[in-house]
Amino acid sequence: MMRLKGCPRCQGDVLYGQDIYGRFRQCLQCGHLVDLGKPRAVVSKFAAGAYPCEEVA
Numbered sequence: 251m252m253r254l255k256g257c258p259r260c261q262g263d264v265l266y267g268q269d270i271y272g273r274f275r276q277c278l279q280c281g282h283l284v285d286l287g288k289p290r291a292v293v294s295k296f297a298a299g300a301y302p303c304e305e306v307a
């Protein structure tokens with residue numbers, strides 16, 4: 251899906267996509283990327299050591 255002039259930085263066209271970390275939208279003009287889903291936030295918390303591994307397993 252694509253949103254015309256949806257970029258908050260440059261008013262460029264924004265493309266919606268998805269990868270292993272979740273959904274995101276990225277500007278085609280300036281590359282500005284915004285995460286839409288929570289999965290990526292959870293992953294970064296794990297990376298920062300916010301959760302002990304014992305609790306996860």
Ligand SMILES: [Zn+2]
Nearest residue numbers: 257260277280
């Ligand atoms: Zn932009």
